[in-house]
Amino acid sequence: GDSVTQMEGPVTLSEEAFLTINCTYTATGYPSLFWYVQYPGEGLQLLLKATKADDKGSNKGFEATYRKETTSFHLEKGSVQVSDSAVYFCALSDPTGANNLFFGTGTRLTVIP
Amino acid sequence: DSGVTQTPKHLITATGQRVTLRCSPRSGDLSVYWYQQSLDQGLQFLIQYYNGEERAKGNILERFSAQQFPDLHSELNLSSLELGDSALYFCASSVVSGRGTEQFFGPGTRLTVL
Numbered sequence: 445g446d447s448v449t450q451m452e453g454p455v456t457l458s459e460e461a462f463l464t465i466n467c468t469y470t471a472t473g474y475p476s477l478f479w480y481v482q483y484p485g486e487g488l489q490l491l492l493k494a495t496k497a498d499d500k501g502s503n504k505g506f507e508a509t510y511r512k513e514t515t516s517f518h519l520e521k522g523s524v525q526v527s528d529s530a531v532y533f534c535a536l537s538d539p540t541g542a543n544n545l546f547f548g549t550g551t552r553l554t555v556i557p
Numbered sequence: 558d559s560g561v562t563q564t565p566k567h568l569i570t571a572t573g574q575r576v577t578l579r580c581s582p583r584s585g586d587l588s589v590y591w592y593q594q595s596l597d598q599g600l601q602f603l604i605q606y607y608n609g610e611e612r613a614k615g616n617i618l619e620r621f622s623a624q625q626f627p628d629l630h631s632e633l634n635l636s637s638l639e640l641g642d643s644a645l646y647f648c649a650s651s652v653v654s655g656r657g658t659e660q661f662f663g664p665g666t667r668l669t670v671l
Contacts, residue, residue: 480662487559487647487662533600543651543658544590544613547600 446471450534450548457524457555465519465551467508467534475536477501477510477517478545482531491519491532524555560584561663563648569669575636578666582629582650588612589631590651590660591623595644606631607653638670 451466469477476495480488492501497512506521517534534548560583570576582589591603593616602615606625617623620638625631635642645667649660 485664487561487664488649489559489662490659493659537658538613543588543660544602544605544615545592545660546602547592549599 446475446536446538446546448534448536448546448548451551452549453531453551453553455551455553457553459526459555459557460523461555463519463521463524463528463553465532465534465553467517467519467548469515469517469534469536471515471536474512475538477508478535478537479506479508479517479519480533480535480547482533482550484530488533524553526555526557529553529555559661559663561648561650561661563646563663563666565666566664567667567669569671570638571671572638572640574638574670575634576638576668578633578635578646578648578668580631580633580648580650580663582631582648583661586650586652586661587629588651588653588658589625589629590649591617591631591633592647592649593644594647594665595641598644600647603633635668640670643668643670 478493479491481491492503494501494510500509531550535545562581587608590605594600603617605613623633645665647665649662651658
């Protein structure tokens with residue numbers, strides 16, 4: 445079945461460090477891929493998305509490229525800030541079209557000053 | 558603020574009881590999704606409704622049911638509650654149901670079963 449495997453956390457980085465959170469997926473067909481972020485005590489917010497192979501999603505300095513050949517959608521940011529501390533979820537949407545999301549386990553990021 | 562509201566914010570109840578969680582989607586959104594977030598299972602899709610009709614079903618237990626009303630708000634009913642049902646329940650909404658459509662999440666209802 446469809447699934448997402450996400451890098452185990454937690455991840456602790458110093459401010460201005462480079463961030464990579466790995467995400468790989470298994471799906472039949474061609475899913476859309478997403479990164480959602482959950483700040484403490486809040487619901488999930490869409491960070492970025494890509495709907496087809498080689499698409500790059502980007503937002504707030506974060507980027508991820510849909511790599512069909514490696515079935516990956518790794519999240520990167522060149523210089524993290526304390527305000528980026530949150531839990532990050534990789535997700536794919538049901539490729540059959542119903543649009544329900546399959547989530548990874550989440551990666552908790554803590555950025556220290 | 559995503560525009561999706563969920564009530565109540567917290568719910569504490571006992572095993573064997575029944576509860577109802579309520580979700581109001583963003584204005585204009587026709588599709589509502591329910592997800593469960595627990596420590597052992599992570600974030601799991603439960604069920605989706607589109608304009609009042611059930612659209613997709615995930616790992617939803619038979620003890621759980623949902624519906625979407627004509628005004629598009631949705632309710633998730635959980636019955637014969639067990640300790641393992643303690644979790645954060647999220648509702649999300651989207652304009653349509655198509656592939657890749659962004660979902661907007663509510664703040665969640667935290668259910669504690671004692």
